[in-house]
Amino acid sequence: MTTAVAASIPHQITPSLGDLRAEYAPVFEAIRSGAVQRERGRDLPFLVVEQLKESGFTALRIPAEFGGRGVGLADYIELLTDLAAADSNVAHLLRGHVAFVERLLLGAPDAHRDGWLRRIGAGALIGNANSERQELNEVTTRLEERGGRPVVSGTKYYTTGSLYADWVSLTAVRAGIRHSVLVNAHHPGVQITDDWDGFGQQLTASGSLVLEDVPVDPADVQPFDQADPFTGFGVAVFQTVLLAVAAGIAQAALDDAVAFVRPRRRTFANPGELVPREQEIVQTVVGELAGKVHAARLIVAGQARELERFASRAAGTTAAIGTKEEADRLALDVFKSQQVVLKLALDTATELFEVGGASATSTASRLDRHWRNARTVASHNPAKYRARAVGDHLLNGRVQLWGSRPDGAGSTRPTP
Numbered sequence: 001m002t003t004a005v006a007a008s009i010p011h012q013i014t015p016s017l018g019d020l021r022a023e024y025a026p027v028f029e030a031i032r033s034g035a036v037q038r039e040r041g042r043d044l045p046f047l048v049v050e051q052l053k054e055s056g057f058t059a060l061r062i063p064a065e066f067g068g069r070g071v072g073l074a075d076y077i078e079l080l081t082d083l084a085a086a087d088s089n090v091a092h093l094l095r096g097h098v099a100f101v102e103r104l105l106l107g108a109p110d111a112h113r114d115g116w117l118r119r120i121g122a123g124a125l126i127g128n129a130n131s132e133r134q135e136l137n138e139v140t141t142r143l144e145e146r147g148g149r150p151v152v153s154g155t156k157y158y159t160t161g162s163l164y165a166d167w168v169s170l171t172a173v174r175a176g177i178r179h180s181v182l183v184n185a186h187h188p189g190v191q192i193t194d195d196w197d198g199f200g201q202q203l204t205a206s207g208s209l210v211l212e213d214v215p216v217d218p219a220d221v222q223p224f225d226q227a228d229p230f231t232g233f234g235v236a237v238f239q240t241v242l243l244a245v246a247a248g249i250a251q252a253a254l255d256d257a258v259a260f261v262r263p264r265r266r267t268f269a270n271p272g273e274l275v276p277r278e279q280e281i282v283q284t285v286v287g288e289l290a291g292k293v294h295a296a297r298l299i300v301a302g303q304a305r306e307l308e309r310f311a312s313r314a315a316g317t318t319a320a321i322g323t324k325e326e327a328d329r330l331a332l333d334v335f336k337s338q339q340v341v342l343k344l345a346l347d348t349a350t351e352l353f354e355v356g357g358a359s360a361t362s363t364a365s366r367l368d369r370h371w372r373n374a375r376t377v378a379s380h381n382p383a384k385y386r387a388r389a390v391g392d393h394l395l396n397g398r399v400q401l402w403g404s405r406p407d408g409a410g411s412t413r414p415t416p
Helices: 003-007 017-033 035-040 046-055 073-086 088-093 095-106 111-121 231-261 280-314 323-355 368-380 383-396
Strands: 126-129 142-146 149-156 167-174 177-184 190-193 208-215 221-223
Touching (some): 017 046, 017 073, 035 088, 073 088, 073 095, 073 231, 073 280, 088 231, 095 231, 095 280, 149 167, 149 177, 167 208, 177 208, 231 323, 231 368, 323 368
Parallel strands (some): 126 167
Antiparallel strands (some): 142 149, 167 177, 177 221, 190 208
16 A cells, blocks of 8 residues: 555554464565575666565654654564564664654654655655764754755765665754754755665665765754753664564574475485474574564564654653653663664574585575674674673663764764
């Protein structure tokens, strides 16, 4: 069902997770069937992204009155994990879009918010470009005035998903203060290059973005508020998407291990004795992998439910007493989940090779992509840094969600 069709249905009933999975199963299967070939040829998934937009996937969280389906956050994260199992690159490139939508839904209704909800309900995709390749963790992208209108110029990196996007959310500095800015990705002053050279998640287009005097709607310029009570929620959403991608990678590794073993007739060191799927050691390895995947998915689903509960209480309201503390706790809980989910994904992607001999390392099947992808996702926001933040909070009562300087002048928070 396209977003246009969904928008035309009055009093639309929000579909269940089971119904959504049935609806998107053929879409995800088509994505899965081309994943290895896309990676082999570094074939960027533009057509896949368009298919997801046309199917309404990118607008599922948007309320029906704005062209979406009003799907709950927890169900959406479950679907995103399924998408990551089909192709982790595709799920990952939606990270900035998901976070942008969640922040919109948290805000009070007004013309600006509602206008963006309608845009996304109609199919617009949002990219993310906060980080820069600087020796110091600073923002050099500038927000200035040209002819009485704000324009932005600078260079970004780690621009995950922006090459596929219609709009890009980014950070820029004006008068020493960081601002959130939205730019039209199709403006001639915007140049996005697929120069991401990581060994994993190679099709997320997490490369460079150059801006040259790109005009900005003044309504789309917002200064960062150091006292924003919802900051922790935003951090938690960004990280939960990454964990959903990691859990999806683990699921894909398990699925590929099963697919690798089932048709095989030859077993290591015991010719003719048992086909591999009947060997106890192979069955044990697959069972252990299944346990790790099950645990990873449960953790991510539970984290998503916590986010949904917070959002349902806070949406459209001014922050009440205790909101900041609750939002910060959400972020710290996600940091705790990182310590487990990322390890489960990495272990699964490594141990799948125990189901076969040297043939499992064939580049034709590209089973190594699961470890490379899991390792790349785990390196985005290293779990050790997050563990340290949790430990500091428990031992000293401090909450530090970012690694930035407290003054905020010219500094940036790392990409969440």
